[in-house]
Amino acid sequence: MSVLLDINSISLSFGGLKALSDFNLLMNKGDLQGLIGPNGAGKTTCFNVLTGVYAPQAGEMRLDGKLLNGMCCNQITRAGLARTFQNIRLFGNLTVLDNVLVASRTQIRHTMFGTVLRSMGHLREERALHAEAMTLLEVFDLAHLAHETSRNLPYGSQRRLEIARALATRPKILLLDEPAAGMNPQEKKLLAELILSVREKFHVTILLIEHDMCLVMSICERITVLDHGVTIAQGTPQEIQCDPKVIEAYLGKPMESEAI
Amino acid sequence: MVALLRGFYPYAIAILIAFVMYKVMPVGAEKIDLGILQINSFFTKVTGAIGIAIIMAVSLNIVNGYTGQFSLGHAGFMAIGAYTSAWITHYGSIHFFGNANAMEGLFTKGSALFVASLLAAGLVSALFGYLVGLPSLRLRGDYLAIVTLGFGEILRALLNQTQPVLDEFDIEEATRGEIFTGLGGALGFSGVPKYSNLFWVWSVAIITVIICYRLKQSIHGKAFLSIRENEIAAEAMGVPTTHYKVAAFAIAAFFAGVGGALFAHTLGNIVSPNEMNYQRSIDFVIMVVLGGMGSISGSVIAAVALTILPESLREFSEYRMIVYAILLIVFMIVRPDGIFGIREFWEVKWIRRLFRRTPKETHAP
Ligand SMILES: Nc1ncnc2c1ncn2[C@@H]1O[C@H](COP(=O)(O)OP(=O)(O)O)[C@@H](O)[C@H]1O
Ligand SMILES: [Mg+2]
Numbered sequence A: 001m002s003v004l005l006d007i008n009s010i011s012l013s014f015g016g017l018k019a020l021s022d023f024n025l026l027m028n029k030g031d032l033q034g035l036i037g038p039n040g041a042g043k044t045t046c047f048n049v050l051t052g053v054y055a056p057q058a059g060e061m062r063l064d065g066k067l068l069n070g071m072c073c074n075q076i077t078r079a080g081l082a083r084t085f086q087n088i089r090l091f092g093n094l095t096v097l098d099n100v101l102v103a104s105r106t107q108i109r110h111t112m113f114g115t116v117l118r119s120m121g122h123l124r125e126e127r128a129l130h131a132e133a134m135t136l137l138e139v140f141d142l143a144h145l146a147h148e149t150s151r152n153l154p155y156g157s158q159r160r161l162e163i164a165r166a167l168a169t170r171p172k173i174l175l176l177d178e179p180a181a182g183m184n185p186q187e188k189k190l191l192a193e194l195i196l197s198v199r200e201k202f203h204v205t206i207l208l209i210e211h212d213m214c215l216v217m218s219i220c221e222r223i224t225v226l227d228h229g230v231t232i233a234q235g236t237p238q239e240i241q242c243d244p245k246v247i248e249a250y251l252g253k254p255m256e257s258e259a260i
Numbered sequence B: 001m002v003a004l005l006r007g008f009y010p011y012a013i014a015i016l017i018a019f020v021m022y023k024v025m026p027v028g029a030e031k032i033d034l035g036i037l038q039i040n041s042f043f044t045k046v047t048g049a050i051g052i053a054i055i056m057a058v059s060l061n062i063v064n065g066y067t068g069q070f071s072l073g074h075a076g077f078m079a080i081g082a083y084t085s086a087w088i089t090h091y092g093s094i095h096f097f098g099n100a101n102a103m104e105g106l107f108t109k110g111s112a113l114f115v116a117s118l119l120a121a122g123l124v125s126a127l128f129g130y131l132v133g134l135p136s137l138r139l140r141g142d143y144l145a146i147v148t149l150g151f152g153e154i155l156r157a158l159l160n161q162t163q164p165v166l167d168e169f170d171i172e173e174a175t176r177g178e179i180f181t182g183l184g185g186a187l188g189f190s191g192v193p194k195y196s197n198l199f200w201v202w203s204v205a206i207i208t209v210i211i212c213y214r215l216k217q218s219i220h221g222k223a224f225l226s227i228r229e230n231e232i233a234a235e236a237m238g239v240p241t242t243h244y245k246v247a248a249f250a251i252a253a254f255f256a257g258v259g260g261a262l263f264a265h266t267l268g269n270i271v272s273p274n275e276m277n278y279q280r281s282i283d284f285v286i287m288v289v290l291g292g293m294g295s296i297s298g299s300v301i302a303a304v305a306l307t308i309l310p311e312s313l314r315e316f317s318e319y320r321m322i323v324y325a326i327l328l329i330v331f332m333i334v335r336p337d338g339i340f341g342i343r344e345f346w347e348v349k350w351i352r353r354l355f356r357r358t359p360k361e362t363h364a365p
Helices: A043-050 A073-079 A096-107 A112-117 A120-139 A155-168 A185-202 A213-219 A237-241 A244-251 B002-024 B041-066 B074-097 B109-137 B141-160 B176-180 B198-217 B219-229 B231-236 B241-267 B278-291 B296-312 B315-334 B349-355
Strands: A003-014 A017-028 A032-036 A058-063 A081-083 A173-177 A205-209 A222-227 A230-235
Touching: A003 A043, A003 A205, A017 A032, A017 A043, A017 A205, A017 A222, A017 A230, A032 A043, A032 A185, A032 A213, A043 A081, A043 A173, A043 A205, A073 A081, A073 B231, A081 A155, A096 A120, A096 A155, A096 B219, A112 A120, A112 B198, A112 B219, A120 A155, A120 A185, A120 B219, A155 A173, A155 A185, A185 A205, A185 A213, A213 A237, A222 A237, A222 A244, A230 A237, A230 A244, B002 B198, B041 B074, B041 B198, B041 B219, B041 B241, B041 B278, B041 B296, B074 B109, B074 B141, B074 B241, B074 B278, B109 B141, B109 B198, B109 B241, B141 B278, B198 B219, B198 B241, B198 B296, B219 B231, B219 B241, B231 B241, B278 B296, B278 B315, B296 B315
Parallel strands: A032 A205, A032 A222, A081 A173, A173 A205
Antiparallel strands: A003 A017, A003 A058, A222 A230
């Protein structure tokens, strides 16, 4: 097994608030891991650090051996790390297809001069990426909505489009930030299947933030639990389920400490 | 080979259309009698003004529309183009041909100099566009608007301080510095050879529209649009937003520069640097906003309408700014995205319904 993502004691604080302290994570190629924790635990912050939105105050992140520290967002994405957003951030006025095409821009080689002159490179690449985008949309059951304005899509479809768009950048690692938020149990079940099939079809490694314990436990191989920026547990779903610290973080402390 | 032709034939058609317009539209005392309508050289003048307005509005759309940056300096780039090209054709004509009069005919040595000056105007302006675009990497919204506004006003102030234009006799004993700064100052640049006509204006106008449309339809163009839609998401999807923002400024400035050059060579003088002040920039911004931020056909329609209106109603031009302000307010309430929003008119739902056409796929690459 080769190590794909190596996060080595990352720390970040906002003023006095330690949003993430001494965070470690190892991901091998093909892994599907979960990152869980109560609200405000620092999960999204972890994604923001990984994708270059915030620079970590300490620690190192490596993707395929390449140091990510100091790279800006778009460089990190082009290095092979793509994400979705907890609060959906689609390109609202663009069509579904265009949302995916923007992401597939990472693959084009021709310049804007090529575009203006309709060079061979332009025609070939645009045609290939259009076809690829449509295939991607089919996988996500969005092909029939390709020319719909993305803002007008139902919520569940918007969530799926976010994943499709991230995949269009051809990432090595896909970071999903609460993809099931706001979905009903039926939709969640379908999403779980979708995530598993995405991993097979696109050969990506997936790191998943999720609130729904059921979903995480059922599909993730390893889970990391954050609370107040601190990693309180790391292990297989079975280990996590019986970890007293995790139970405490989720259900509150036992009665006696609260009596004071 | 076929693909190559496909790439170029729209440009060839553009030039052909412009040539027909140039041949058909009357100049001087000529008239076309259409019974109810007498088309005279005034129409030709307005048609030229419309062409330049289209160049300016459509190019500004790349910055304010596609990329969602707010530039109030478009007239400044126009001025850079106007002065650069005027300087080249005026002093170039004196140097090469002995005087600064325009040569007759479309394809002369003088026209070659003129075309070279158009390109130079575009390139110099694009360079300034690049420099003005750099702050857009750090500033947003109102702050960027103020920087671009400041750029235009500083430029205008500098142009007002330049030396008188030298003619072929003055130039004998002038120093290099005097020639270099001989841009006319507050009196404007007079003695620009009148090379521009409907052929050049409309060739450039239609080519500008084609280029901007091709950009918008392409993946590169969608990268511009993604910045306006959601900059954070654009970055996260691997779009180098800084690169595209600066490129937007440079491309828009290029066309504005060429537009300014055409403008200067139409009348044969730049009346004063104040002709290209911030009010003019606002005119162009209004065209983009009314037509729809990101809609090329919208910009074209708004450019045509807002050029014809003040020209046809002389009394109107006094109240122009008031009417524009009211128009803007009405639009902000009724249609905040402009007439067509981000789409082209044939892509807009309510227009399709108007023509009862079944929606067809417009997304062939
Ligand atoms: N840009 C920011 N500035 C200040 N505090 C922040 C910022 N982003 C997140 N935080 C804080 O960091 C903590 C972790 O937030 P977050 O990572 O969003 O939690 P979650 O695990 O729910 O995704 C929260 O207390 C949040 O208020
Ligand atoms: Mg979160």
